[in-house]
Amino acid sequence: MPLPEPLPVRVLPKQSIVTLLAAMVKAVPLLLKFWVML
Numbered sequence: 001m002p003l004p005e006p007l008p009v010r011v012l013p014k015q016s017i018v019t020l021l022a023a024m025v026k027a028v029p030l031l032l033k034f035w036v037m038l
Helices: 012-037
Strands: none
């Protein structure tokens, strides 16, 4: 059986960067709340 092809390299970086940025933006308010509670 042939190995499954990995995701296209040209597509992956953009999506992963956008996902990371979105996750960071979502995490900032939670981190601020966490810091305030400490």
